[in-house]
Amino acid sequence: MTWSPLDVGDDSPLGFALPAPEDTPITLVDDEPSVLSALGRVLQREGYPVDTFESAEKALERIKRGGVALLISDLVMPEIGGMEAVRRALEEDPNLAVIILTGAADKKTAVESLRLGVDDYLEKPITADALIESVGRVLRRRAQDDYRRKLETWLRNEVSRRTEEVQRYSQQLESVSVATLSTLIRAMEGKDQYMKGHSERVSKLCERMGQVLGLEKGEVADLRTAGLLHDVGMIAVPESIMHKQGPLNDVEYSKVREHVAIAAQILEPLPHLARALGFVRSHHERLNGSGYPTGLRGSDFTIGGQVVAVAEVYASLTEERAHRPAHSPVEALETLQGSQDIWFEGRAVAALVMALKQDPQLKR
Ligand SMILES: [Fe+2]
Structure with a gap:
């Protein structure tokens, strides 16, 4: 996207110019024919196109046709008086x-x-100079008002166009950062035959569970992202530990646990991922305080964090690992239901059950 604050585009109305007299038609109405023709002549000499009428009714018909810049109206006239004529003309x-x-x-x-909003008020008898001066002043003000309105409309449109552009641009940036991180994760998982596609699966489970729970659209999107990025911190865990065939010793396990803090370090500079990061931070926390990294308990849990935790455990259990075969979906669900209210909130586990019912492809 290339634009600068000074780039106003070709359609900008910047620059005010007073219209020429020939571009400002005048409608003149007076029931005295001698006054009408005298004033009409004065205005025509100045270059204004003038339509003269002896009755307000005829003058109003002219205004209805459009394109008139100025109405000059006598006040006392038979049938339609000056005030009524002005009121109707301004309505038009x-x-x-x-x-x-x-x-x-x-x-x-x-x-x-x-x-009524009349611009000027002249007392008869009127000199040619007074009339010309008043017409010039009134038309200048009208042109300035027109210009201001045009400028306001243009500015309003321009601001909303630029706002949309900035929003689009920042959305692009946001999706680029998620896309970059998911490429990293795919590359990392691609090195491990057991982990291939794990995060993508967790992401899909999280999204569906969020929908089942009736979470708002933005939170569901953050859940999808959190599912995708939950193990991004594993990038810093040595491959010798990641791919170890046997059980991990304490030192190795503490290295693995660090992946949550490392994920936070990676995601913290990306403000649009703040809520997703909150879910990632707590995906290894457990209701009874036995989880990590902080040993969170009870009311400190968010439903989003619980969704990622449940989805992650279900996905892992139903995938084969180096030290064990894959569990069946039924066995994995039994395990999760067994740890309900100890490790996981019941509504998160129930959301998983419903998500799998709605989309059986997610089972494995
Ligand atoms: Fe994890």
Whole structure:
């Protein structure tokens, strides 16, 4: 992924430019024909395209067709008055700029104009200069508002696009780190005829057991990862111990026990694996405190850690080892059920039984 904070792309609306008068059509309404044509002429001389109307109804029809930048409306008119015309016009196009003209200025009208969102309020008789100045000011403000809205929309879209990009990128990084570690594990297990595919099996069992337990999606994914990486620390255990045919002596066994602490050292720098690491840390702990590395007891257990522990023991029992043949699934389950509430929580063992029922391929 290559981008920089300054790379705003070709579609960015950065850079404000005031539209030319010919790009800002004006609708002008006044029931006095002489005023209408005089004001219309002033605006046309300035280059504005102007549509003039003697009734608000006709002016509103024009606004409905769209593309109008500014409505200049007389206040007192027969049938539809100026205020009503402005209200309807703004309903039609909330971004329309509005100037009110009146011969009879009063406070109530001024307040009402403000409330409706009228941009300017001019008292008749109006000089050409005052009209041109007001139109210029109102259109400049409208253009700035348009620009701000466009910029806000663009920024909002840009932020969400970049956020998605960063999330995608960090997800890629996360999956790369898991993929790298699982390659390492495959390579390690590949050297041992008895261990081949062990971690992959534990991972599948953990995932299914997590689903059986109704854990949320993210936790199930962490269980799958923990199953895959539970023995990553074995990488530091000498091969002479790993592949020893007979029983291990105390020194050798203490070396094997170190694999949990080493797994923690490997996984700790990867923050997205924090919960999975918690499960890995406790996969050799037992309810009665006889496990390692900390001899955890009772309420300190997480269900995730128990799932990995049960899945790992079941997988190991049903696989052949150098010093013993593989146990059958029934024998392995009997062993686990026998150690229920002593080593393992009943619900973790029950989850295994259900997982194997749902997916018999996981039995062996
Ligand atoms: Fe282990």
